[in-house]
Amino acid sequence: MRKQFAWLWKNMDAPFRRRHVIALCVCAFTCLLLLVNPALSQRLIDDVIVAGNPKPLLSILAVMLVVKLGREGLRYMMVIFLEKDSQNVVFNLRRRLFSKMQYNDMAFFDTHRTGDLMTRMSADLDWCRHFLSYIDYRIIDAVCTFLFATIYLLLVNWKLTLLLIIITPILLLITKFFSRHVRPRFVFMREKLSEMNTAAQENIAGNRVVKAFAREEYEKERFEQKNQAFMDSHLRINKLWLTFFPIIELLVNAIQLVTVFVGGLFIIRGELTPGELAIFTGLSWAVSNPMRELGNLINDLQRFSTSAAKVMELYYGTPSIVDAPDAVAHERMQGKIEFDHVSFRFDTKPILTDVSFSVQPGQTVAVMGPTGSGKTTLIHLLARFYDVSEGAIQVDDCDVKQWKLSELRGGIGTATQDVFLFSDTVEGNIAFGDQSLTQEDVMDFARRADAAEFAEKLPEGYDTIIGERGVGLSGGQRQRIALARAMAVRPGILIMDDTTSAVDSETEQYIQDQLRHLPYECTKFIIAQRISSMRDADLILVLQDGKITERGTHSELLAKRGYYWQTYCLQYGIPMDEEQSTASGSNSAVGAPAAGMGV
Numbered sequence: 001m002r003k004q005f006a007w008l009w010k011n012m013d014a015p016f017r018r019r020h021v022i023a024l025c026v027c028a029f030t031c032l033l034l035l036v037n038p039a040l041s042q043r044l045i046d047d048v049i050v051a052g053n054p055k056p057l058l059s060i061l062a063v064m065l066v067v068k069l070g071r072e073g074l075r076y077m078m079v080i081f082l083e084k085d086s087q088n089v090v091f092n093l094r095r096r097l098f099s100k101m102q103y104n105d106m107a108f109f110d111t112h113r114t115g116d117l118m119t120r121m122s123a124d125l126d127w128c129r130h131f132l133s134y135i136d137y138r139i140i141d142a143v144c145t146f147l148f149a150t151i152y153l154l155l156v157n158w159k160l161t162l163l164l165i166i167i168t169p170i171l172l173l174i175t176k177f178f179s180r181h182v183r184p185r186f187v188f189m190r191e192k193l194s195e196m197n198t199a200a201q202e203n204i205a206g207n208r209v210v211k212a213f214a215r216e217e218y219e220k221e222r223f224e225q226k227n228q229a230f231m232d233s234h235l236r237i238n239k240l241w242l243t244f245f246p247i248i249e250l251l252v253n254a255i256q257l258v259t260v261f262v263g264g265l266f267i268i269r270g271e272l273t274p275g276e277l278a279i280f281t282g283l284s285w286a287v288s289n290p291m292r293e294l295g296n297l298i299n300d301l302q303r304f305s306t307s308a309a310k311v312m313e314l315y316y317g318t319p320s321i322v323d324a325p326d327a328v329a330h331e332r333m334q335g336k337i338e339f340d341h342v343s344f345r346f347d348t349k350p351i352l353t354d355v356s357f358s359v360q361p362g363q364t365v366a367v368m369g370p371t372g373s374g375k376t377t378l379i380h381l382l383a384r385f386y387d388v389s390e391g392a393i394q395v396d397d398c399d400v401k402q403w404k405l406s407e408l409r410g411g412i413g414t415a416t417q418d419v420f421l422f423s424d425t426v427e428g429n430i431a432f433g434d435q436s437l438t439q440e441d442v443m444d445f446a447r448r449a450d451a452a453e454f455a456e457k458l459p460e461g462y463d464t465i466i467g468e469r470g471v472g473l474s475g476g477q478r479q480r481i482a483l484a485r486a487m488a489v490r491p492g493i494l495i496m497d498d499t500t501s502a503v504d505s506e507t508e509q510y511i512q513d514q515l516r517h518l519p520y521e522c523t524k525f526i527i528a529q530r531i532s533s534m535r536d537a538d539l540i541l542v543l544q545d546g547k548i549t550e551r552g553t554h555s556e557l558l559a560k561r562g563y564y565w566q567t568y569c570l571q572y573g574i575p576m577d578e579e580q581s582t583a584s585g586s587n588s589a590v591g592a593p594a595a596g597m598g599v
């Protein structure tokens with residue numbers, strides 16, 4: 001807990017820290033002020049009522065009123081200070097956490113559910129705010145009220161005071177027991193909250209799939225289970241609390257009884273004046289209330305501690321893929337790529353094995369292969385989303401591990417398989433990677449990606465806001481905006497991962513032509529299933545089970561009669577026997593049917 005407080009403190013700006021200390025001192029001072037009115041009540045009873053002397057009456061009442069008003073005013077100021085300080089910390093934390101998430105490894109996002117991360121950024125952070133704006137002052141309040149009242153009562157009558165506080169050690173023991181048992185329940189509850197949020201988030205993000213499969217009822221049921229589990233975890237805590245709470249209440253109420261009963265006896269024996277008994281009855285709550293509060297505070301503290309631990313995990317997590325200390329600065333990326341005996345494993349599962357190839361700047365390399373063969377992983381390694389397990393990847397004759405990450409990734413434009421567009425205008429989405437693009441540039445790249453025609457027809461043209469994930473656009477339209485976005489950063493390496501799979505052949509042909517005439521030099525890295533997307537590539541790689549099984553140009557691969565040739569025959573409806581006899585002539589004859597089919 002101390003660590004967590006130190007962490008929050010570290011994230012509070014200096015002026016707010018000063019104010020926070022002042023606010024907590026004010027809190028302690030107002031606890032001291034609590035003693036004034038019971039002390040004045042004693043004088044009121046002993047010196048005014050019992051003595052029959054009305055002279056000091058007005059002055060006593062005036063001081064009581066001033067103290068009461070002053071105390072309320074100070075508490076008001078304290079609450080405002082605490083609220084502002086806690087907001088300052090949460091603001092700083094949110095900023096830092098968001099930035100942390102930006103730089104986290106791909107592996108981090110592979111293993112953390114979105115719903116869980118959202119819970120850390122919202123509910124868990126709110127518990128950090130709650131600690132600074134409420135829990136910490138309530139602790140000081142309880143401790144100071146108890147201590148000041150006890151000391152004062154000891155001075156008035158130590159025997160009666162000892163009777164009042166005799167139950168304190170028992171209470172502390174019960175509290176310790178409660179605290180030990182409630183913590184794992186809070187950890188469990190936090191997990192259930194995260195699962196519930198994840199279910200809600202996935203349902204919202206995947207609502208189209210839910211509808212398409214008419215799985216609303218199933219989803220409702222699934223969420224119901226998570227909701228129920230979260231509620232049950234809450235109830236388990238409440239159950240524990242309910243076994244603990246009556247014991248505390250009983251002990252605390254005993255304090256009040258002892259005060260009146262033993263206090264009365266002391267008056268009869270002349271050991272206490274009626275005014276002094278008024279102090280005891282007036283302050284017995286100040287001794288008993290903090291004890292009563294203990295359970296609540298422990299609940300809150302454990303809840304805070306569970307949430308803070310989750311936020312701290314994110315806060316202190318360090319990405320494993322970072323700039324090397326001796327990273328080399330590069331001007332513009334030229335686009336020379338070399339994979340040198342690259343192998344890659346996810347945990348122990350081999351994904352790529354001994355992959356070697358090289359591409360010169362400006363060339364086009366295409367990769368094809370069955371699904372799951374490791375094509376996307378190749379580009380993930382190139383952009384250093386993951387580090388190779390063995391071998392090395394060089395870009396412009398420099399190991400990618402020696403590149404500054406921002407320059408490496410900034411030099412690669414990627415149109416990914418799974419298109420994600422932001423809730424922004426079409427123009428904003430295309431200019432995402434380069435905010436300095438002019439409107440003319442945006443329109444030019446949209447034209448090259450064949451996105452101009454439909455973009456202009458949108459209700460507000462390029463200023464039309466498209467929804468999250470490009471809602472409102474067709475799959476092919478989204479792919480074309482994603483391609484324009486990748487082209488627009490003028491990368492040294494342009495990666496197209498299944499980018500034209502959802503567009504028709506004519507559009508694909510148009511895009512292919514445009515790719516040949518980009519207004520800058522770049523290496524093109526194409527991942528595709530269609531032969532038409534790759535037939536003009538300088539190098540075509542066939543990847544099977546993470547290994548390169550075929551390599552060469554279109555005609556060389558057709559001549560090999562392997563996977564590429566089979567795919568070719570399947571896609572162009574050529575019986576394999578017939579193709580074999582056609583291809584037994586020259587290489588140009590092999591290319592002829594496809595060219596003739598206009599694909």
Ligand SMILES: Nc1ncnc2c1ncn2[C@@H]1O[C@H](COP(=O)(O)OP(=O)(O)OP(=O)(O)O)[C@@H](O)[C@H]1O
Nearest residue numbers: 110346351369370371372373374375376377378417
């Ligand atoms: N984050 C991950 N953790 C573990 N395994 C993964 C992860 N991402 C991918 N894989 C596995 O790596 C293998 C290669 O995946 P990859 O996405 O590179 O294939 P692909 O050839 O691009 O497939 P597709 O054509 O379907 O896109 C697959 O078996 C996949 O299950």
